[in-house]
Amino acid sequence: xxxxxxxxxxxxNPRYWRQNAQMAIRDVYDAIIELVTNADDRYVxxxxxxxxxxxxxxxxxxxxxxxxxxxVVRVRDFADGMTIDVMENKLAKVGHRxxxxxxxxxxxxxxxxxxxxxxxxxxxxxxxxxxxxxYHRCEISARGFFTPQKPSSMAExxxxxxxxxxxxTGTVVTLLVEASAARxxxxxxxxxxxxxxxxxxxxxxxxxxxxxxxDPNREGREDVIAFTHLHGEKKVSERFTVPGYGGAEAKLVxxxxxxxxxxxxPKFRDxxxxxxxxxxxxxxxLFDAELExxxxxxxxxxxxxCPYIDALLNEYDERLEAGSPTIASNPLPVVDPVRRAGLxxxxxxxxxxxxxxxxxxxxxxxxxxRREENTRARIESEKTRKRLRALERAATRxxxxxxxxxxxxxxxxxxxxxxxxxxQGYSIQPPFTQLLLGHxxxxxxxxxxxxxxxxxxxxxxxxxxxxxxxxxxxxxCSLEAHPGHExxxxxxxxxxxxxATKATAVRACIGQISAESTLEVLAEEKDKYAHVAxxxxxxxxxxxxxxxxxxxxxxxxxxxxISEPTRVTLECSDGSFTVSGPRVLTPKLHLGVxxxxxxxxxxxxxxxxxxxxxxxxxxxxxxxxxxxxxGASIKIELKDKDLGNQRYQWQGNxxxxxxxxxxxxxxxxxxxxxxxxEEKHFRVLLAEIVxxxxxxxxxATRAEENPEEYADADxxxxxxxxxxxxxxxxxxxxxxxxxxx
Numbered sequence: 071x072x073x074x075x076x077x078x079x080x081x082x083n084p085r086y087w088r089q090n091a092q093m094a095i096r097d098v099y100d101a102i103i104e105l106v107t108n109a110d111d112r113y114v115x116x117x118x119x120x121x122x123x124x125x126x127x128x129x130x131x132x133x134x135x136x137x138x139x140x141x142v143v144r145v146r147d148f149a150d151g152m153t154i155d156v157m158e159n160k161l162a163k164v165g166h167r168x169x170x171x172x173x174x175x176x177x178x179x180x181x182x183x184x185x186x187x188x189x190x191x192x193x194x195x196x197x198x199x200x201x202x203x204x205y206h207r208c209e210i211s212a213r214g215f216f217t218p219q220k221p222s223s224m225a226e227x228x229x230x231x232x233x234x235x236x237x238x239t240g241t242v243v244t245l246l247v248e249a250s251a252a253r254x255x256x257x258x259x260x261x262x263x264x265x266x267x268x269x270x271x272x273x274x275x276x277x278x279x280x281x282x283x284x285d286p287n288r289e290g291r292e293d294v295i296a297f298t299h300l301h302g303e304k305k306v307s308e309r310f311t312v313p314g315y316g317g318a319e320a321k322l323v324x325x326x327x328x329x330x331x332x333x334x335x336p337k338f339r340d341x342x343x344x345x346x347x348x349x350x351x352x353x354x355x356l357f358d359a360e361l362e363x364x365x366x367x368x369x370x371x372x373x374x375x376c377p378y379i380d381a382l383l384n385e386y387d388e389r390l391e392a393g394s395p396t397i398a399s400n401p402l403p404v405v406d407p408v409r410r411a412g413l414x415x416x417x418x419x420x421x422x423x424x425x426x427x428x429x430x431x432x433x434x435x436x437x438x439x440r441r442e443e444n445t446r447a448r449i450e451s452e453k454t455r456k457r458l459r460a461l462e463r464a465a466t467r468x469x470x471x472x473x474x475x476x477x478x479x480x481x482x483x484x485x486x487x488x489x490x491x492x493x494q495g496y497s498i499q500p501p502f503t504q505l506l507l508g509h510x511x512x513x514x515x516x517x518x519x520x521x522x523x524x525x526x527x528x529x530x531x532x533x534x535x536x537x538x539x540x541x542x543x544x545x546x547c548s549l550e551a552h553p554g555h556e557x558x559x560x561x562x563x564x565x566x567x568x569x570a571t572k573a574t575a576v577r578a579c580i581g582q583i584s585a586e587s588t589l590e591v592l593a594e595e596k597d598k599y600a601h602v603a604x605x606x607x608x609x610x611x612x613x614x615x616x617x618x619x620x621x622x623x624x625x626x627x628x629x630x631x632i633s634e635p636t637r638v639t640l641e642c643s644d645g646s647f648t649v650s651g652p653r654v655l656t657p658k659l660h661l662g663v664x665x666x667x668x669x670x671x672x673x674x675x676x677x678x679x680x681x682x683x684x685x686x687x688x689x690x691x692x693x694x695x696x697x698x699x700x701g702a703s704i705k706i707e708l709k710d711k712d713l714g715n716q717r718y719q720w721q722g723n724x725x726x727x728x729x730x731x732x733x734x735x736x737x738x739x740x741x742x743x744x745x746x747x748e749e750k751h752f753r754v755l756l757a758e759i760v761x762x763x764x765x766x767x768x769x770a771t772r773a774e775e776n777p778e779e780y781a782d783a784d785x786x787x788x789x790x791x792x793x794x795x796x797x798x799x800x801x802x803x804x805x806x807x808x809x810x811x
Contacts, residue, residue, distance in 0.1 A: 072462050087164070087214040091187035093410070093545070098143060098252045101188040102130060103269045105243050106281065107350075108185055109147035110273050112241075114349065115515045116149060117278070124148075128273075129234070129282045130295075131263075134254055140192045140246040141254040151200035151239040154221050156600055157208045161196060162186060162216040185243070186210055186721045192246030199239050212248075257285045268337040269351055271297050272677070275456075300340060300371055302327040306430045312422050313397045314399065318378035322427055324434065330368040330711075331491055343372045343427065346414060347379035352405060353412025357424040357431065359527040359550035365721060366438040367431075374427055379404055415548060424528070440708070454747045458706045460806035463756065465764050466704045468799045470618050470658035471671075472768050495521025498578055498585035504598060505540070505567040505591050514562040515578040515585055517549065524581065527551050533768045539571040539591050549580070568590035599663040602627050605688040607681075614647070614696050616675040622649070622692070624666040626681050628657045632664035636685055640668075644679030647672045647694050655685055672696045706760060710741055718763050725763045753807035761803045765795035 071316045095101055106128055113126035128147070133142040152160070164186055188194055189210040198206045203225070207219040222229070233242045247254055255263065261283055265274065273279050274297040285291040302325035312318040324343065331341025342354035354371075361367045368451045389396060396402070413420045450458070491497040496519040505511055517525055529549045533542040543564050552558035565576050570593035577586045592598060608623040626632045636655045651668040658665055670681070679695040682689060705724045713719050713728040720726075729738055737752040738744040746752050769792055 084213045088190050091190040094187045098254050105145035106270050112149040125280050127280045131284045131286050133286050137792040140248045143245040146242045148240040149395040151198035151241050154206045154218055191251045193250040195244045198241040199225045199235055261293050305434055310426050314422055320376035322374050324372035326369050332368055341371050343374050346375045348377045357428045367435045415530055457807055462704050462706050464802045464806050491516050496583050498587045502588045505589055507567045507593050510564045517559040519557050531578050533563050534577045536575040539569040539574050541566050543566050554596040596661050602663050605690050607692040611693040614670050614672055619669045626655055626664045628664040638666050639684040641682040644677050646674045646677050647679050655721045717759050757803035757807045761799050765792055
């Protein structure tokens with residue numbers, strides 16, 4: 071209970087508001103969503119009262135400006151307008167329940183934030199001709215300061231002309247968009263994107279609304295924005311009750327599209343199931359992280375409508391305002407307050423609702439999987455499958471040999487070998503790392519399902535940076551099923567070095583888990599080697615997986631010890647290890663070190679050796695330990711599908727080859743049996759495609775893991791590495807498809 075000394079936290083600092091606003095409004099589309107749905111909410115109010123005598127017209131004007139001048143976005147409606155008192159009540163306060171949802175009106179607004187949050191982009195002005203026919207105006211600056219203006223005695227003709235409201239009432243919201251805050255797409259791109267914008271889809275489909283996009287810089291450039299309905303066969307149309315929530319009813323409709331719906335950008339997604347309360351669309355989802363990655367789920371779209379979502383929001387807010395404790399069935403807002411993640415995956419209602427929807431969706435996806443497998447079985451003849459298996463073995467062997475062996479702590483798919491994970495039930499990786507200024511690295515959290523049964527796929531993890539010297543993307547991520555361990559959940563994010571620092575940290579927080587990794591941000595690559603004062607290996611011990619190879623670096627100070635290329639003498643105590651590479655320390659003056667890059671490999675596991683290096687009278691040693699082979703084998707699938715411009719697509723460790731790509735279709739022939747698959751032309755092309763896929767994957771992985779090595783590389787240098795890999799692998803790939811006579 072509050073004491074006599076208690077008082078509300080002081081939240082008046084503009085920095086606090088701006089940080090929250092930036093989380094909610096990431097681009098100009100987020101701002102347009104807020105303004106268009108606010109206008110629609112106002113029309114809904116008038117419809118509820120029987121006062122709307124015309125279609126609700128919403129006009130969006132986008133004035134693009136060059137160079138540093140901010141662009142202008144105006145949204146105009148012809149509803150009942152706002153007096154300055156209403157503006158004070160609705161726009162000068164954050165978080166108040168003023169939308170009408172608390173009174174049962176079917177509107178989107180719930181948090182009284184959106185119209186204010188957009189101001190951080192550059193400032194926003196609200197102008198209205200209200201029911202009193204006077205002109206009312208207020209501003210919210212980019213720093214969050216509200217400035218009202220005394221209303222005029224009557225809206226003059228010049229006011230109406232400037233506003234574009236020649237008669238009656240209405241509101242114009244003018245938003246400045248600074249170039250540094252957000253990019254404003256060109257008119258045609260914005261027209262296309264708005265027509266697919268998820269949050270306003272029902273507004274675009276409503277016969278009682280008209281949404282216009284106008285470019286004031288070009289006379290006559292005006293378009294009606296409409297959503298093009300998807301067509302598909304209805305597979306589910308069912309009402310069900312949500313377990314544990316008496317009176318909570320939802321309606322689920324699922325359709326199978328005529329083609330795959332592969333665009334999964336959250337704001338513009340066609341596929342997935344729309345989740346809607348009374349009036350607001352919250353997200354499109356497939357309810358489960360595994361289905362989100364499953365290509366067999368790409369056929370389905372639909373709608374899950376549950377008005378009870380609004381009831382839960384109202385109940386939570388009422389308890390909060392009354393100072394009452396939360397209850398187990400509604401412990402937090404069921405909708406993400408910044409509307410980034412839709413429904414909160416940690417809320418028990420979301421879990422119960424989505425579990426019921428999954429019972430209806432999963433069987434459809436499994437049926438689609440079986441249908442496609444049967445189709446694939448018809449595509450691949452027995453001889454083709456035999457040749458593909460040979461190509462799979464060759465590709466797996468080549469990738470194993472050419473992918474640099476990484477530390478256990480650098481492999482997000484290797485949770486089983488992490489001792490911290492086994493002891494604690496969770497671990498963050500890497501636990502410590504050095505990061506170059508301006509570069510990013512992948513981090514991940516592994517969670518043991520058995521140790522933490524309260525967590526499930528979809529639960530959100532907060533990523534917190536200890537200082538401003540680093541930034542994390544995203545700041546909120548979801549747990550997903552681990553790709554290699556059934557009993558493990560995982561989430562991944564990237565951390566970028568923003569400013570040099572000796573020590574900072576990033577934390578991943580969910581429930582009672584708070585896992586921290588320590589980082590050092592280096593101003594330049596040279597700082598990585600500041601510790602090198604004598605001949606040394608970059609590590610004291612190297613783990614080498616059987617069948618793979620491990621990079622080893624020998625370092626020496628330059629020019630104090632090594633000033634010109636210098637030979638290195640190597641000795642290995644166990645002949646089962648092979649150490650390859652030029653045995654020369656090469657000066658890197660810009661880094662202050664001389665470097666000798668070697669590679670260790672072995673075909674045997676559970677072996678140990680001492681590797682000894684001698685140069686310039688100094689001798690150093692490191693330990694080599696061999697371990698079990700790594701990684702899943704590569705699979706190759708020839709499928710009767712069209713991937714657009716892509717001939718193939720990586721799906722995990724599977725290379726899916728599109729039989730309907732023009733370059734393959736001409737050789738394969740009719741799709742009933744694809745008779746051309748036995749011809750040499752097609753088999754050679756297949757080898758070329760797989761070689762391209764494997765070489766690109768190896769090169770992309772190298773660039774991601776060692777960005778500093780490719781930071782200054784131009785296209786010619788990058789392509790030279792690619793060509794080298796292709797030259798090395800193509801003979802083996804061709805040999806599996808067209809054996810030598």
